[in-house]
Amino acid sequence: MNDFKISEATKEHLPYVDVILKTIKDAAKVRGTGIAKRSPDYLIAKINEGKAIIALKGDEFAGFCYLESWGGKQFVANSGLIVVEKFRGQGLAKAIKRKAFELSRELFPNSKIFGLTTGLAVMKINSDLGYRPVTFSELTDDDEFWKGCRSCVNYDILVRTNRNHCLCTGMLYTPSKEEDEKGGSEEKRDSTKELDVVNRWVKFKQFVLLRRGNIQKKNLKQKRSILSTLFSI
Numbered sequence: 090m091n092d093f094k095i096s097e098a099t100k101e102h103l104p105y106v107d108v109i110l111k112t113i114k115d116a117a118k119v120r121g122t123g124i125a126k127r128s129p130d131y132l133i134a135k136i137n138e139g140k141a142i143i144a145l146k147g148d149e150f151a152g153f154c155y156l157e158s159w160g161g162k163q164f165v166a167n168s169g170l171i172v173v174e175k176f177r178g179q180g181l182a183k184a185i186k187r188k189a190f191e192l193s194r195e196l197f198p199n200s201k202i203f204g205l206t207t208g209l210a211v212m213k214i215n216s217d218l219g220y221r222p223v224t225f226s227e228l229t230d231d232d233e234f235w236k237g238c239r240s241c242v243n244y245d246i247l248v249r250t251n252r253n254h255c256l257c258t259g260m261l262y263t264p265s266k267e268e269d270e271k272g273g274s275e276e277k278r279d280s281t282k283e284l285d286v287v288n289r290w291v292k293f294k295q296f297v298l299l300r301r302g303n304i305q306k307k308n309l310k311q312k313r314s315i316l317s318t319l320f321s322i
């Protein structure tokens with residue numbers, strides 16, 4: 090981990106914007122998910138506002154994450170987490186996320202911090218930082234945030250469940266609650282057990298939501314075929 094320099098991104102990092110966007114895009118293709126639209130201008134603004142974390146190995150781009158505030162700054166999301174493939178599995182995402190988390194606490198001390206993810210790695214990282222899995226109703230209701238999901242291949246699931254469920258798991262860090270815990274709560278969290286339960290829930294959710302979607306698509310096909318037979322369309 091000492092090989093990497095993880096810092097708040099500044100103007101000197103603007104030349105990395107293209108490689109950051111390309112790495113995010115390529116990773117989304119591999120994962121088969123959609124991507125929340127991030128234009129170069131959007132990332133440039135994040136960097137200029139001091140709301141992004143970048144990891145470099147020497148001069149080489151290694152990882153990135155940025156902060157977004159939603160619902161009148163009631164909520165902050167640490168988004169766009171990416172680690173270059175060859176640098177994965179060394180704890181780099183964890184270190185970037187921790188830095189982004191610390192920056193979020195510094196810039197938005199009263200905000201809840203949340204994230205949406207399908208990835209077990211990110212769930213682990215979030216859980217270690219004190220996030221808990223929650224229902225979507227506990228996350229921001231800011232429409233602008235949810236509009237970011239439009240470019241995801243699973244967006245139809247979110248729509249047909251009235252924004253109640255999707256393949257992503259929502260995780261939330263609530264500042265006061267966590268500080269109370271640090272103050273000596275007797276109830277110690279067993280994050281491994283918690284993640285195991287969440288993981289099983291995610292698999293169940295994927296099974297149900299994807300299956301229902303397929304059945305609906307199949308039904309639609311069948312209905313179309315009956316209609317075309319009846320009306321020769």
Ligand SMILES: CC(C)(COP(=O)(O)OP(=O)(O)OC[C@H]1O[C@@H](n2cnc3c(N)ncnc32)[C@H](O)[C@@H]1OP(=O)(O)O)[C@@H](O)C(=O)NCCC(=O)NCCS
Pocket residue numbers: 116120169170171172173176177178179180181182183184205206207208209210211213214
């Ligand atoms: C997800 C991603 C950021 C992880 O980066 P990374 O640097 O390899 O992660 P880390 O090495 O910091 O691992 C963090 C934890 O997750 C675990 N982990 C890493 N990859 C994992 C995987 N594919 N499945 C399950 N657990 C995994 C690690 O073992 C580690 O757990 P530990 O602390 O208990 O040892 C990276 O794979 C990536 O960029 N993927 C593509 C983009 C993406 O999915 N972004 C997240 C969007 S929500």
